Amino acid sequence: MSDQSTAEPVIQLVNLNKWYGDFQALCDVNMTIHRGERVVVCGPSGSGKSTMIRCINRLEHHQKGEIIVDNIELTDNLKNIEAVRSEVGMVFQSFNLFPHMRVIDNLTLAPMLVRKMPKADAEEIAMQYLERVQIPEQAYKYPGQLSGGQQQRVAIARSLCMQPRIMLFDEPTSALDPEMIKEVLDVMVELADDGMTMIVVTHEMGFAKTVADTMVFMDKGEIVEIATPDVFFTKPKNERTQLFLNQILTH
């Protein structure tokens, strides 16, 4: 995106630090993400990528540094946390659909409770998004009756029903069988084409190449390299990035 430098920053991480007990999970992470930017975060397991995006909607709380989302700083202030969470959608590796509710109820729950939307409106929006992820016919089933790929698409639709301005994806295809990965990635590509601000933690490098504006490589809790996909995949500067790419791209 050429106009990126001019677009307003929506997420700013400033000297972000996080510890689990004595273990430092994030180490001086600095990053600025602009409106409409698509960021793909990769790195070996345990490198802190999930921790970082989970900090952005306060599923984890950081001990040092600043996180500013849409001009709201994340602190212990519950009002701010709620405001940020209603702007930021999140998709998990393990879907986390609510198994005791039908698909349609999964989708309408948050708009009705948080946005105080009337039931009929919420259902209309829910059906719109189910059509967008191409499973409107599953609306009245329970999550347990759907395949993994369908469940993840429902999870994406559920987040979209809150009409977030930013979407976080935490390894959305890692729990899926190979033949279902594509159907989920297709939905994500379409979302990216619509201009959604996205941060995606993934090992799907094909997806990263087509969609990402910015590649971020993390290792041991630090951001090692930030680059455009062209540079990142062809001539990475850092040794650790090169090693990682060799490991995952040689298959």
Next chain:
Amino acid sequence: MNDQVTSEVAVSGSKRTAPPPIERIPVLRWARENLVSTPFNAVVTAICLVGLIYFLPGFIEWGLIDAVFVTSDHKVCRAAEGACWAVVGEKHRPMFFGIYPYEEHWRLLIAVAIYLGAIVMTMMPKFWSYRILVPVWIFTLASTLTLMWGGILGLSEVDTSQWGGLPLTMILFSGTLVIGFPLAVLLALGRRSHMPAVKAVCVVFIESLRGVPLITILFVAVNVFPLFLPQGLEFDKLLRVVVGMAIFFACYEAEVIRGGLQAIPKGQYEAAEALGLGYWQIMIRIILPQALRICLPGIVNHIIAAFKNTSFVLIIGLFDILTATTAVMQDPEWRRFTLEAYICVGLVYFMFCFALSKYSQLVERWLGEGKRF
């Protein structure tokens, strides 16, 4: 590759069309599988058969053949060899209604009927709506309490100390549930709270009261608690007993519910939080419905125990159905036939508890439909 796939499909297809093997005598197969499948099972079966042959004829003779079913004369019973079921017919009113004034028993009968009707309605999913159940229960409470207390509409007033028998058992039981269950949920949630003070209070409450016998709690509620109250302020004894039983019930039930809460994956909380839901919204809409379903067998276990625990009120001078029966059977003319009266009361308890357990199985099936976790 493609050929292989189609041939596999064809093979499994032809297998699928084969009829299952025919069973000539299913009962024999059942007996073989369940009664004599191993030498140990065969021995157990044999022992049980011998036991049945030994005891059953005697019981049938005593309970049915030589028994007296209808008489109002205790001498007829004394003359007979077998059981005297007539005692139930003779004494059923004081057994079921206790020391409540005899000529007012019709009020209790109507109250029990209304109450049972409301319970049956509550149990049926087609009535599960606030618009139906709230008015139904307001009507039920108002009408049954009016009938039992009296004092208005030309009904004579009956003090709670005179309430007894089956209605008392049902009041104690439903009061325990209505107060105890929400308290149990709050205690379970509180014990898992991130707020240290809330958590500490819940832990101390549960652990201290769980370690005390119910009888002690009832004694405290009836005899000790009033000492702490300022002069003139007084709560009804029945109310104090119900609250005492409810607290006891809640402490046990809270731990069962906590078990269910622990079974819910962390992802459920995170997904709900990420959607912007607040604590109570998450608990009420996402976590509790799943947790309560998981621990439903344990919950019902304690509910059944709570029903039977109502008989403890004997020690503080309330006449529930069991105590009322014991009291009635002091009558020297019928005293010999206490066993028969107790068997009848036992059947009443069994009917309630069995209905509860069957109903809980039904609920589990309803909640489980299409919802594999």
